[in-house]
Amino acid sequence: MVRDHGHVLALEHAAITAATSARPHRSKQRIPPGPAARAAADTLRTRTSGSPTTPGAAAEVVIDLARYAAAAAARTTPPPAAPAGDK
Numbered sequence: 001m002v003r004d005h006g007h008v009l010a011l012e013h014a015a016i017t018a019a020t021s022a023r024p025h026r027s028k029q030r031i032p033p034g035p036a037a038r039a040a041a042d043t044l045r046t047r048t049s050g051s052p053t054t055p056g057a058a059a060e061v062v063i064d065l066a067r068y069a070a071a072a073a074a075r076t077t078p079p080p081a082a083p084a085g086d087k
Contacts, residue, residue, distance in 0.1 A: 033041070
Protein backbone atom coordinates (compact mmCIF):
# COMPACT_ATOMS: atom_id res chain seq x y z
CA MET A 1 0.00 0.00 0.00
CA VAL A 2 1.39 3.37 -0.96
CA ARG A 3 0.36 6.46 0.96
CA ASP A 4 1.07 9.66 -0.82
CA HIS A 5 0.55 13.08 0.73
CA GLY A 6 -1.55 14.00 -2.31
CA HIS A 7 -3.87 11.04 -1.66
CA VAL A 8 -4.39 12.11 1.94
CA LEU A 9 -5.20 15.67 0.87
CA ALA A 10 -7.60 14.43 -1.81
CA LEU A 11 -9.40 12.21 0.71
CA GLU A 12 -9.67 15.05 3.24
CA HIS A 13 -10.98 17.37 0.52
CA ALA A 14 -13.59 14.79 -0.55
CA ALA A 15 -14.72 14.29 3.05
CA ILE A 16 -15.01 18.02 3.70
CA THR A 17 -16.96 18.70 0.49
CA ALA A 18 -19.33 15.78 1.21
CA ALA A 19 -20.11 17.07 4.71
CA THR A 20 -23.32 19.01 5.07
CA SER A 21 -25.15 20.81 7.83
CA ALA A 22 -28.56 19.70 6.51
CA ARG A 23 -30.80 17.47 8.58
CA PRO A 24 -30.05 13.75 8.26
CA HIS A 25 -32.38 11.45 6.39
CA ARG A 26 -35.58 10.79 8.36
CA SER A 27 -34.67 7.16 8.99
CA LYS A 28 -31.43 8.28 10.66
CA GLN A 29 -33.12 10.61 13.14
CA ARG A 30 -34.16 9.57 16.62
CA ILE A 31 -37.90 10.06 16.63
CA PRO A 32 -39.80 9.30 19.86
CA PRO A 33 -42.56 6.71 19.60
CA GLY A 34 -45.99 8.06 18.76
CA PRO A 35 -49.32 7.27 20.44
CA ALA A 36 -49.94 4.19 18.25
CA ALA A 37 -46.53 2.71 19.13
CA ARG A 38 -47.08 3.38 22.84
CA ALA A 39 -50.51 1.72 22.69
CA ALA A 40 -49.01 -1.33 20.95
CA ALA A 41 -46.28 -1.57 23.60
CA ASP A 42 -48.88 -1.38 26.38
CA THR A 43 -50.83 -4.17 24.67
CA LEU A 44 -47.73 -6.36 24.56
CA ARG A 45 -46.92 -5.65 28.21
CA THR A 46 -50.47 -6.53 29.25
CA ARG A 47 -50.36 -9.82 27.33
CA THR A 48 -47.08 -10.92 28.92
CA SER A 49 -47.55 -9.75 32.51
CA GLY A 50 -51.32 -9.63 32.93
CA SER A 51 -51.34 -5.93 33.82
CA PRO A 52 -49.79 -2.91 32.17
CA THR A 53 -46.45 -1.85 33.57
CA THR A 54 -46.40 1.70 34.84
CA PRO A 55 -43.23 3.71 35.34
CA GLY A 56 -41.96 3.34 38.89
CA ALA A 57 -43.93 0.14 39.54
CA ALA A 58 -42.07 -2.84 40.96
CA ALA A 59 -41.46 -5.47 38.29
CA GLU A 60 -41.44 -9.16 39.04
CA VAL A 61 -38.14 -11.04 38.94
CA VAL A 62 -37.58 -12.70 35.59
CA ILE A 63 -34.02 -13.99 36.04
CA ASP A 64 -32.41 -15.18 39.26
CA LEU A 65 -28.96 -13.59 39.21
CA ALA A 66 -27.81 -15.70 42.16
CA ARG A 67 -27.29 -18.60 39.74
CA TYR A 68 -25.03 -16.43 37.58
CA ALA A 69 -23.12 -15.22 40.65
CA ALA A 70 -22.52 -18.82 41.74
CA ALA A 71 -21.27 -19.74 38.28
CA ALA A 72 -18.95 -16.71 38.23
CA ALA A 73 -17.60 -17.55 41.68
CA ALA A 74 -16.82 -21.08 40.52
CA ARG A 75 -14.87 -19.68 37.57
CA THR A 76 -12.79 -17.29 39.66
CA THR A 77 -11.78 -19.93 42.21
CA PRO A 78 -8.26 -21.14 41.34
CA PRO A 79 -7.86 -24.87 40.70
CA PRO A 80 -6.25 -26.94 43.47
CA ALA A 81 -2.45 -26.97 43.40
CA ALA A 82 -0.86 -30.09 41.97
CA PRO A 83 1.52 -32.09 44.22
CA ALA A 84 5.18 -31.12 43.89
CA GLY A 85 6.14 -34.42 42.21
CA ASP A 86 3.60 -34.06 39.34
CA LYS A 87 5.02 -31.96 36.52
